[in-house]
Amino acid sequence: MKIRRKTRRIRVGGVPVGGGAPVSVQSMTNTDTRDVRATVAQIRSLAREGCEIARVAVPDAKAAAAFRKIRAGSPIPVIADIHFDHRLAIACADAGADCLRINPGNVGGEKNTIEVLRAARANRIPVRIGVNAGSVEKDLLAKHGGPTPKALLESAARYLKICEKARFTALKFSLKASDVVTTIEAYRLFSRRYDFPLHIGVTEAGTIFSGTVKSSVGIGVLLAEGIGDTLRVSLTGPPEEEVRVGWQILKSLRLRHRGPEFISCPTCGRVSIDIVRIATEVERRLSHLPVPLKVAVMGCAVNGPGEAREADVGVAGGKGEGLIFVKGKIVKKVKESEIAAEVVRIAETLAAGKRRRK
Secondary structure (H helix, E strand, O other): OOOOOOOOOEEEOOEEEOOOOOOEEEEEOOOOOOOHHHHHHHHHHHHHOOOOEEEEEOOOHHHHHHHHHHHHHOOOOEEEEEOOOHHHHHHHHHOOOOEEEEOOOOOOHHHHHHHHHHHHHHHOOOEEEEEEHHHOOHHHHHHHOOOOHHHHHHHHHHHHHHHHHOOOOOEEEEEEOOOHHHHHHHHHHHHHHOOOOEEEOOOOOOEHHHHHHHHHHHHHHHHHOOOOOEEEOOOEOOHHHHHHHHHHHHHHOOOOOOOEEEEEOOOOOOOOOOHHHHHHHHHHHHOOOOOOEEEEEEOOOOOHHHHHHHOOEEEEEOOOEEEEEEOOEEEEEEEHHHHHHHHHHHHHHHHHHHHHHO
């Protein structure tokens, strides 16, 4: 792991971004933004999963009109995501947005960008310049032969010049593509040249399975190189899954710790219990816990006792039974049918104790 790249710091509501602040986890609602109740309910659901910043699409004037109520009902900062009509960004800035996201490829040029920046300055909020491979300016596509990393970089640089002209510096940038290699290289190029905070992610990554793989590789490589200040995992599915995957990426790299870390064996012919069912049930029943906890569900004597011993609570499976470990010590032997319930019970007790000590 490389040392994190030094960047400027901005604030999205109460969440610091950049400047050494913890890498924050974002997601985006998929409700109709004009439906205030549904959108606020989803933001609250995301917050319960650990989402720290929410983003909502603002496609028209009705959505912009709903934004003020959405922000008032949200427990976390809310970013207004704007495409095509810069006037919607201005309306959301005035309605209490914690940040604006605009797309250089469709915001409408320098004049419109400067008007958005003026509104952001007046409301003391930052702006994300969000470059997407799918909407890079046509002249840059022609120049570079497609949405290459250099095309994404030049798009970001072009709009940075506009921001500098307007003397607006409360910025963060993203340079996303659906292609992992393009995304990684674009962020590398930007980070070598500029010190603005970066929102990282692989856009349009795919369904929960393929999108999780692509996002984990792309985001993981960047974070391992010290690049990235806030992230969003883009998945075709419930946005809560984006938050869960985002936290798993951060935990895997030891950058953040929230909720249980689950360890389970891949199964083989030595396993004599239904390890898949047990591990799945344990993870499902404990995934709501917010406190860090290491939980191991192992199926045989090869690595089972060692991994279970290193966990806060773990089980090493035998023939139709399992040894339960707590903090490195064997505490009991239970039948296979009782393993999941016992691990869950002990884990919840340990978690409750950690919460009381905070």
